[in-house]
Amino acid sequence: MxxxxxxxxxxxxxxxxxxxxxxxxxxxxxxxxxxxxxxxxxxxxxxxxxxxxxxxxxxxxxxxxxxxxxxxxxxxxxxAPAPAACQILKERGLRPHLLIHDGLRSEFDQIDVSNPNCVVLADAGEGLSYQNMNKAFQVLMELEKPVLVSLGKGRYYKETSGLMLDVGAYMRALEYACGIKAEVVGKPSPEFFKSALQAMxxxxxxxxxxxxxxxxxxxxxxxxxxxxxxxxxxxxxxxxxxxxxxxx
Amino acid sequence: MxxxxxxxxxxxxxxxxxxxxxxxxxxxxxxxxxxxxxxxxxxxxxxxxxxxxxxxxxxxxxxxxxxxxxxxxxxxxxxAPAPAACQILKERGLRPHLLIHDGLRSEFDQIDVSNPNCVVLADAGEGLSYQNMNKAFQVLMELEKPVLVSLGKGRYYKETSGLMLDVGAYMRALEYACGIKAEVVGKPSPEFFKSALQAMxxxxxxxxxxxxxxxxxxxxxxxxxxxxxxxxxxxxxxxxxxxxxxxx
Structure with missing residues (x-):
């Protein structure tokens, strides 16, 4: 931007x-x-x-x-979305199950992840496996009011090997299976753009x-x-x- | 039923x-x-x-x-959905890229799968990997008019290890990423129920x-x-x- x-x-x-x-x-x-x-x-x-x-x-x-x-x-x-998500988690007392890339974990170092009461989903790359998707789904389904926070909702992006599914596709999968709407942190969320404008x-x-x-x-x-x-x-x-x- | x-x-x-x-x-x-x-x-x-x-x-x-x-x-x-899908593929000259469970492949033995011009998605279990989902997505994105045939649109099912995401979740992921609607073969498609009634x-x-x-x-x-x-x-x-x- x-x-x-x-x-x-x-x-x-x-x-x-x-x-x-x-x-x-x-x-x-x-x-x-x-x-x-x-x-x-x-x-x-x-x-x-x-x-x-x-x-x-x-x-x-x-x-x-x-x-x-x-x-x-x-x-x-x-x-960036991860710090914005951490802010939301702290404000609302949310303890996430993290389905994220290992490279992003340090952003959540200060977050309590015990006994999760929400799921934070990001483009975890290879981490978006069948097993990990099921685990995130199971965490959500065990909650009375499932909360899914998605870092972005992009459809796809480009790698040298071709177009790749982005986090938005997997967000939709969990939304559909759980019958919920995710809370999107990142572009195109208005709050996200506004925080960038505010910083400037x-x-x-x-x-x-x-x-x-x-x-x-x-x-x-x-x-x-x-x-x-x-x-x-x-x-x-x-x-x-x-x-x-x-x-x- | x-x-x-x-x-x-x-x-x-x-x-x-x-x-x-x-x-x-x-x-x-x-x-x-x-x-x-x-x-x-x-x-x-x-x-x-x-x-x-x-x-x-x-x-x-x-x-x-x-x-x-x-x-x-x-x-x-x-x-069952696979024979119904084969009928559709033959009628419309569709050659599928199959993202399905190995146990189902024999149902597609008579189907031309060369140079795919559609994707057939089913509950492939472990086959619904990050790599395989990207491959199916890439096939769809290379088509001028992407056709996605989904065998069912179930949200989840139960295994001894817990609730598992069903094909519908992954169908939604591909629909969203490609900006298309899948053609669903199986319950709850009216055509599918009607074919069962007709058979009886x-x-x-x-x-x-x-x-x-x-x-x-x-x-x-x-x-x-x-x-x-x-x-x-x-x-x-x-x-x-x-x-x-x-x-x-």
């Missing part, structure tokens, strides 16, 4: 995928052109924030990776969102009153899947 | 689950009481048909199993459906004009999950 005060400026939507590919695209988005890593971005007078649904890595790991690739970025410039001290009309997902990035930002720009990289497809606008 | 002419009679809803448990329940349902295997059923003047969403075994294997447990049953008395030469009002699933068995049959009876065994829960009536 790039959010710019005053005029539209360059920015980056953090996109999941294999690291090299994701970050290659990231760089393309952030710079538009040129070779100077994100120096063009930093030298501008624009406020920039990276708004990501990344849920396979902690913010620390994500930032280390971006810095190794030459991005001048700190953890404080990243809005900007109003929605002062910012532009740049991303490759027509629903999660562009649609989500527009519903918050922001302008938005879709880049034709990453998982961009010239013909959106049927129903993508209403169902994602 | 028990369907009876003239008056309500005993019958059986084939239920998935571990074999011994499923068939124990089967026997309970079929007989109601007594020790005589299904002799009570067969000695009555009632027409009976087993209407199953079983999609882990071929009809042949299912019938062999039931016979070993003392049921007087033949393949011709079973209405009965009208809907002459038959009663007996099963443990309030949505798939009872609701599906009622929408076809049949009476229906829910048994309190198997996956029966006294409080249906929220949304179960509208979304299954």
């Amino acid at each position: 790039g959010a710019a005060q005053g005029r539209a400026g360059p920015g980056a939507s953090q996109r999941k995928g294999p690291t090299s590919q994701a970050l290659k695209d990231e760089k393309d988005l952030a710079l538009g052109e040129g070779e100077g890593k994100d120096s063009g971005l930093k030298q501008s007078q624009l406020k920039v924030r990276f708004c990501t649904n990344e849920s396979q890595k902690s913010r620390g790991e994500l930032v280390r990776l971006l810095r190794r690739l030459g991005f001048d970025i700190s953890e404080g410039e990243v809005t 001290g900007l109003e929605a009309h002062q910012a532009i969102m740049i991303g490759d997902d027509i629903v999660v990035d562009v649609g989500g930002a527009q519903r918050c009153g922001m302008r938005a720009l879709q880049v034709r990289t990453g998982k961009f497809r010239s013909v959106p899947a049927a129903g993508s606008e209403s169902d994602s | 028990g369907a009876a002419q003239g008056r309500a009679g005993p019958g059986a809803s084939q239920r998935k689950g571990p074999t011994s448990q499923a068939l124990k329940d089967e026997k309970d349902l079929a007989l109601g009481e007594g020790e005589g295997k299904d002799s009570g059923l067969k000695q009555s003047q009632l027409k009976v048909r087993f209407c199953t969403n079983e999609s882990q075994k071929s009809r042949g294997e299912l019938v062999r199993l039931l016979r070993r447990l003392g049921f007087d049953i033949s393949e011709g008395e079973v209405t 030469g009965l009208e809907a009002h002459q038959a009663i459906m007996i099963g443990d699933d309030i949505v798939v068995d009872v609701g599906g049959a009622q929408r076809c004009g049949m009476r229906a009876l829910q048994v309190r065994t198997g996956k029966f829960r006294s409080v249906p999950a929220a949304g179960s009536e509208s979304d299954s």
Whole structure:
């Protein structure tokens, strides 16, 4: 996500995928052109924030990776779903069963996970196994009022091996089986965009969102009153899947 | 499914689950009481048909199993999703990518699976892995008009180890990711109930459906004009999950 005060400026939507590919695209988005890593971005007078649904890595790991690739970025410039979810868990006394990627576990270090009374679902990659999905389902079904918190609701993302199902697909599976609606933390949730704007001290009309997902990035930002720009990289497809606008 | 002419009679809803448990329940349902295997059923003047969403075994294997447990049953008395799906595939020139249990593959022996132009999804058990789900998704996304055929849309079933996600959950995952609606073959599809009635030469009002699933068995049959009876065994829960009536 790039959010710019005053005029539209360059920015980056953090996109999941294999690291090299994701970050290659990231760089393309952030710079538009040129070779100077994100120096063009930093030298501008624009406020920039990276708004990501990344849920396979902690913010620390994500930032280390971006810095190794030459991005001048700190953890404080990243809005990500896991910390937002932790806030919700603490506020509501929720103890999660975590169906998440091992790379994300450190974000939940301060959270009580004993005797779970909810499930937190993220893009756990290989962790989204038949066994683990059943376990999460069983935890939910044992609760009087099942609570499912989903870190994002993306439909799919792109890896070098092809398109991959994202957390939203597995969220829908659990929603259907349990007869519940998940609480989505991350894009396109309005609360998530608003927290990013708040961190920048900007109003929605002062910012532009740049991303490759027509629903999660562009649609989500527009519903918050922001302008938005879709880049034709990453998982961009010239013909959106049927129903993508209403169902994602 | 028990369907009876003239008056309500005993019958059986084939239920998935571990074999011994499923068939124990089967026997309970079929007989109601007594020790005589299904002799009570067969000695009555009632027409009976087993209407199953079983999609882990071929009809042949299912019938062999039931016979070993003392049921007087033949393949011709079973209405099952796989043969119904094969009929649809042949009629429409569809060549499936099969995401199904190995035990069901023999039902598709006569089907061309080269260069797939659709996906057939069933309760593949352990086969519903992260890798296999991604593969099915990729096949669908490569099609101009993705066709997903789902053998049933059950939400969950019961095994000795607990409740397990059924095919419907994974169907929803693929539907959401691709932005499509699956074609469901099996209960509660009206076509499926009608084919069972046709096989018995009965009208809907002459038959009663007996099963443990309030949505798939009872609701599906009622929408076809049949009476229906829910048994309190198997996956029966006294409080249906929220949304179960509208979304299954």
